[in-house]
Amino acid sequence: MAFKAATQKFGSSINAVELGVGDKKITLGGENVFPLYTFDDAIANSPKVGVELTDLGIDDTLPELKEFYAGCDTIADQAKKAATMEGADFLSLRFEGADPNGENKSTEDCVAIAKEVAAAVDLPIVICGCKNVEKDSELFSKIAEAVPDKNILFLACKEENYKNVGASVGLAYKQKVGAESAVDINLAKQLNVVLTQLGVNAGDIVCNVGSATAGYGFEYVVSTLDRIKSAALSQGDGDLQMPIMTPVASETYNVKESLASEEDAPEWGSREARAVEMEIVTATACIASGSNAVILKHPQSVATVSKFVKELM
Template sequence: MPFTAKSGKFNASIKTVTIGTGDKAITLGGENALPLQSFDAPFANAPKVGIEITDFGMEHEPECIQKYYEGCSSIADIAKKAASFEGVDFLSFRLEGGDPNGANKSTDELIAMVKEVAEAVDLPLVISGSKNAERDAELLGKAAEAVQGKNALILAAKEENYKTVGAAAGLAYNQVVGAESSVDINLAKQLNVLLSQLGVKPESVVMNVGTAAAGYGYEYVASTMQRVKSAALSQNDAQLQMPIITPVASETWSTKEATQAEADTPEWGDQERRGIDMEVETAAADLACGSDAVILKHPVSVATVSKLIKELV
């Protein structure tokens, strides 16, 4: 008796969100099948891979990443170099120095750097905050104004600051709003509802439902993303049908596997190889669980994950 495979195609689909302008613009979402299951239905838009740089330039980066940026003397040079690496679909600029518990750089200094990066590259931009919700309410609003006309993704609006960030990015300056929640499907949905009530269009929202490095409580991230995608597609839940972006770089490159010197743990092998492995493994898991875009740091990781996507979708 012949076997007839059951289709995994759904009537519902993930909303499409475009980031950037012109020929380099990218579109996230649009799928109506489970993650990477293109055998059930072709994916209109393959997952995208971004590369991250920060306002610190190469100051805080491991040597294995610094070597790829040799000769870069300004943040604009670093941005141009990052944009040139194989497999890069978009550039993520993180305002790490804005953290009031860290370097606490001035808003003027950081926004000047945002403008410098925006002028240096023609790739779609993701502008990420300092991870301090109160400071990011100010920083991300100013950043949205600074890149007006770029259709950038402002990452991210949180429950604590969504009114300020959402109003500035999604309403005043017509940018894409990143909605960041803490690894919980109910919190993710609630934030989407709040942004919708604020007036931000669902087609201008991308979710970051939480992230972790593989092996560091990652099962919670996996289950949350899977539940979000399942509800969006099988239950046609319109409040969860936004595409997902996952910042991988800052999580994986702070793990002991990526930071422990080879001299201290020779049995672990090459430090650079370990860092790349952590980044690639985490990104691959995110894509398999439902992420429509991942943000990485090491050029080899970017090229590897980009090739993986091309083979699978």
């Protein structure tokens, strides 16, 4: 008797959420099988790869990125260049300079940068804040109002500011809301619940359930992603059926393996190669565990992870 593999596709599915507009818009989610299980059923919307930029420009400690963005005088120029990366599906603009404990850039300056980037590229855009919940609330509201026609995802809305961000971004300006929690299925679910109770459409929410760099407690990330996807699909839990986006670069470029110079750690080899490897390993593990999109920084990482996804789809 011929062997016939049993399939495991579910009656429930992950919500399909569109980002961006026009020919370059993307859709996250929509699958009714576990991550990359194309042998169980077709996955219409493959995991997507984004490129991270910040309002502070290119980090002087990363000469490889300075070289890639050579000749780019503005953030808008950098966005245009980033959009040419092989495998880039969207851009992520992080407003590190808005942090009141750092440069404390004004909301007006940040809005102007966001408008310039939005006008410069046709890829979907993700706006990330400065991790100060009060400043982010103001920043997200003003950018959502100033750039009304780009279908932007604002990452992230947190427990501390979900009312302000959800009401302005999701309800008043009809943009997409990114719900950020801290590597815990219960926290992720609770934030989704209160956002939908506020009136935000579940189909307008994308989750960032938290991450870490591979080797740095990453097993908790894998476990959380796996439990969320299992509950969403096998248990039909509608409060966990939002697609997931994971900002990988902001984690991997903060560990010693990516930052230690070759002079300080000659036994580790090329610093650039280490940084790329940390990005690739972490991103592919996130995708295999359930993330529908990852945000990276290095052109080689973006191209490699994009190729990884395409070959498995």
